[in-house]
Amino acid sequence: METDYNELTQKLLKQLPERTRKIIIRRFGLNKNSQSESLASIGQSYGITRERVRQIEADGLERIKKSVSAPELKKDIEKIEAFFDKQLEQSGGVKKEEDLVASSDPQTKNQALFLLSLTGGVKRDKGGKYFYLFWYNNSQKASLAKKLVLELVEKFKQEKKTKSFEELLKETKGLTKEALASYLGISRQIRQSVDGQKIGLVFFSEINPRTVKDKIVLILEEKKKPLHFKEITDLMYALNEELKNNGGRSLKLHPQTVHNELIRSDEFVLVGRGLYALKDWGYEPGTVKDVIIKILKGVNNQPLTKEEIIDAVLKQRTVKESTIFSGLQDKNLFEKNKEKRYKIREA
Numbered sequence: 001m002e003t004d005y006n007e008l009t010q011k012l013l014k015q016l017p018e019r020t021r022k023i024i025i026r027r028f029g030l031n032k033n034s035q036s037e038s039l040a041s042i043g044q045s046y047g048i049t050r051e052r053v054r055q056i057e058a059d060g061l062e063r064i065k066k067s068v069s070a071p072e073l074k075k076d077i078e079k080i081e082a083f084f085d086k087q088l089e090q091s092g093g094v095k096k097e098e099d100l101v102a103s104s105d106p107q108t109k110n111q112a113l114f115l116l117s118l119t120g121g122v123k124r125d126k127g128g129k130y131f132y133l134f135w136y137n138n139s140q141k142a143s144l145a146k147k148l149v150l151e152l153v154e155k156f157k158q159e160k161k162t163k164s165f166e167e168l169l170k171e172t173k174g175l176t177k178e179a180l181a182s183y184l185g186i187s188r189q190i191r192q193s194v195d196g197q198k199i200g201l202v203f204f205s206e207i208n209p210r211t212v213k214d215k216i217v218l219i220l221e222e223k224k225k226p227l228h229f230k231e232i233t234d235l236m237y238a239l240n241e242e243l244k245n246n247g248g249r250s251l252k253l254h255p256q257t258v259h260n261e262l263i264r265s266d267e268f269v270l271v272g273r274g275l276y277a278l279k280d281w282g283y284e285p286g287t288v289k290d291v292i293i294k295i296l297k298g299v300n301n302q303p304l305t306k307e308e309i310i311d312a313v314l315k316q317r318t319v320k321e322s323t324i325f326s327g328l329q330d331k332n333l334f335e336k337n338k339e340k341r342y343k344i345r346e347a
Helices: 005-014 018-028 039-046 050-067 071-090 106-116 139-159 165-171 177-185 212-223 229-245 255-264 288-298 306-314 321-328
Strands: 094-096 123-125 134-136 190-192 199-201 268-272 275-278 334-336 341-344
Touching: 005 018, 005 050, 005 071, 005 106, 018 039, 018 050, 018 106, 039 050, 071 094, 071 106, 071 134, 094 139, 094 177, 134 139, 139 177, 139 190, 139 199, 165 177, 212 229, 212 255, 212 275, 229 255, 255 268, 288 306, 288 321, 288 341, 306 321
Parallel strands: none
Antiparallel strands: 094 134, 123 134, 190 199, 268 275, 334 341
């Protein structure tokens, strides 16, 4: 954009009475690094009602809109409308407010939104309980976006599982990738996982893990391999920071807290010294001796060689071969035949 948002905003505000100008500046956050203020807070500072503030704001905006028809200003406003209209068109006709101005200079984002509100073809939806503030250039597309998002929410509630973006794209035939991403972006109920691989409802543990156990599961699933509890703690610290940035819950944890959860929950299996894996990966709980017993029972206690037992145990545990062999030496549990094969000792 070649238009100077700040300069154009100042031109439009200059014509207003002082109080009206200050109220609009505060309402839209048009001062440097300022935030928009509520009707109530502005009214309190002036000693007037919020309704009176609303009336003054409406009158000021009406005056500005009339002045926009002047040739020297109309061209700039049309240029702004065309710029954002193109963005919306590429995104299926709707876009979350903060995403729409994401590429703008942080110093003039509020000015951009203020000027955008003066256009005729691009409109703002205030959102609400289920949707964030968003802008649209076609009322039918805005309605379609809301309808589709609410349908997806209900489907997630019924199926109770996350999906990949590609899966959702197949289910919403006719939408472009950009449009689907934009539609999902306006929803307060749907969110992407921290790793960006899954999409689901905000209360799904894979999307917004709240407990220590949820976070451990998420980390192990992402790494797809057993991890030491200290490494899990370090990764959880990074995860907490990401969740905090996304509005999620962040907790400062001591390694022992993580270790206690790994020991306590039957979803995790100790597979080596300090190393834990998910039980869902096929790991069986217990000591190395317990694993050997299960292996031998799995072959109906047919004698196996030391090498066969070691290979089978190493698929379940990250331990030294000598540790496995040491376990086989327990004569109360195992016996070796003349062929030097091992089986469970009969009572």
